[in-house]
Amino acid sequence: MIFNCLLYQINQACVMVSLHRTIRVWLKRDSGQYWPSVYQTLSSSCSCMAFNPETRRLSMGMDTGSEFILSEDYNKMTPARTYQAHQGRVTVVLFVLEMEWLLSTGQDKNFTWHCSESGQQLGTYRTSTWVSGLQFDVETRHAFVGDQSGQVTILKLEQDNCSLVTTFKGHTGNVTALCWDPVQRVLFSGSSDHSIIMWDIGGRKGTAIELQGHNDKVQGLCYASHTRQLISGSSDGGIVIWNMDVTRQETPEWLDSDSCQKCEQPFFWNFKQMWDSKKIGLRQHHCRKCGQAVCGKCSSKRSTIPLMGFEFEVRVCDSCYESITDEDRAPTATFHDSKHSIVYMHYEPTTGNLLTSGTDKVVKLWDMTPVVS
Ligand SMILES: [Zn+2]
Ligand SMILES: [Zn+2]
Numbered sequence: 418m419i420f421n422c423l424l425y426q427i428n429q430a431c432v433m434v435s436l437h438r439t440i441r442v443w444l445k446r447d448s449g450q451y452w453p454s455v456y457q458t459l460s461s462s463c464s465c466m467a468f469n470p471e472t473r474r475l476s477m478g479m480d481t482g483s484e485f486i487l488s489e490d491y492n493k494m495t496p497a498r499t500y501q502a503h504q505g506r507v508t509v510v511l512f513v514l515e516m517e518w519l520l521s522t523g524q525d526k527n528f529t530w531h532c533s534e535s536g537q538q539l540g541t542y543r544t545s546t547w548v549s550g551l552q553f554d555v556e557t558r559h560a561f562v563g564d565q566s567g568q569v570t571i572l573k574l575e576q577d578n579c580s581l582v583t584t585f586k587g588h589t590g591n592v593t594a595l596c597w598d599p600v601q602r603v604l605f606s607g608s609s610d611h612s613i614i615m616w617d618i619g620g621r622k623g624t625a626i627e628l629q630g631h632n633d634k635v636q637g638l639c640y641a642s643h644t645r646q647l648i649s650g651s652s653d654g655g656i657v658i659w660n661m662d663v664t665r666q667e668t669p670e671w672l673d674s675d676s677c678q679k680c681e682q683p684f685f686w687n688f689k690q691m692w693d694s695k696k697i698g699l700r701q702h703h704c705r706k707c708g709q710a711v712c713g714k715c716s717s718k719r720s721t722i723p724l725m726g727f728e729f730e731v732r733v734c735d736s737c738y739e740s741i742t743d744e745d746r747a748p749t750a751t752f753h754d755s756k757h758s759i760v761y762m763h764y765e766p767t768t769g770n771l772l773t774s775g776t777d778k779v780v781k782l783w784d785m786t787p788v789v790s
Pocket of ligand 2: 704705706707708709733734735736737738
């Protein structure tokens with residue numbers, strides 16, 4: 418994972434760190450233009466960052482972890498502390514003001530948390546692969562850790578130890594982004610397998626809803642709670658804005674059968690029935706809506722099923738195809754092209770702006786405020 422630049426926007430300032438060992442702060446001037454105010458060279462390149470606007474604390478993950486404090490007018494930056502947190506490159510940093518904790522993960526496969534007041538390490542947890550997504554719920558002190566194996570681990574943090582709560586496995590690729598909505602108590606995970614999964618943590622029913630709307634690796638996830646929209650960005654430049662006000666259903670488990678559950682023709686491994694009925698075995702497919710095992714002839718049509726998270730056309734059996742109305746096919750997401758390969762995304766709720774940074778080293782600022790007609 419290579420970041421060309423990382424950024425954060427708050428009020429009128431925009432903090433940007435690039436791989437070229439520099440940190441820049443841009444300020445919005447009266448003219449509406451952004452002008453550089455701080456330019457500082459770092460001792461090593463920065464891989465991830467977290468910014469807390471209340472304390473103006475900028476936590477950066479490098480080969481070790483470092484912290485800087487930005488002055489009130491965002492025109493000056495002073496080093497605050499260095500954390501010797503990891504043996505390898507830091508992959509994610511997260512500052513939790515309520516706890517005064519700095520959480521971090523590294524390529525050394527360690528998840529650690531430090532007291533940001535004393536600088537002391539409080540605890541550590543060994544992960545099976547290195548971590549690429551990290552979120553924290555202040556209310557229950559649960560940390561959500563997404564890793565390279567595609568797994569999401571939930572840890573309950575205490576002052577100086579932690580316990581494993583549970584793990585979720587739903588992705589076939591590595592987890593690239595995590596986003597926690599503390600109000601709905603829902604966790605979103607994005608993956609290199611192009612999908613997003615919405616895990617209903619608060620509902621405690623174990624529901625996991627898949628969102629299929631990207632053609633490439635999901636790179637960033639942000640939740641706009643006031644408009645109830647999930648914003649996702651992918652490497653091919655796609656930005657999808659998901660309406661999370663709609664109730665989506667889980668995709669069904671795929672059923673197993675030795676013959677088509679519609680026309681009853683045997684599948685090719687079912688030699689006995691093939692012999693008995695003197696028929697050639699057919700290839701097995703699955704209807705994405707009912708989960709039934711069907712042959713190609715009984716599932717020749719394709720449809721979008723937005724209420725199941727399928728914004729693209731997928732295979733459905735003939736009877737399900739008949740049951741899907743035009744109303745059901747109404748998209749529940751909008752699709753946009755950022756025209757650069759997204760590596761990082763940040764949504765700022767106070768301004769309604771979305772920032773994307775790309776492999777082209779360009780930072781784009783998008784106005785996400787709804788158009789009132
Ligand atoms: Zn069939
Ligand atoms: Zn079906």
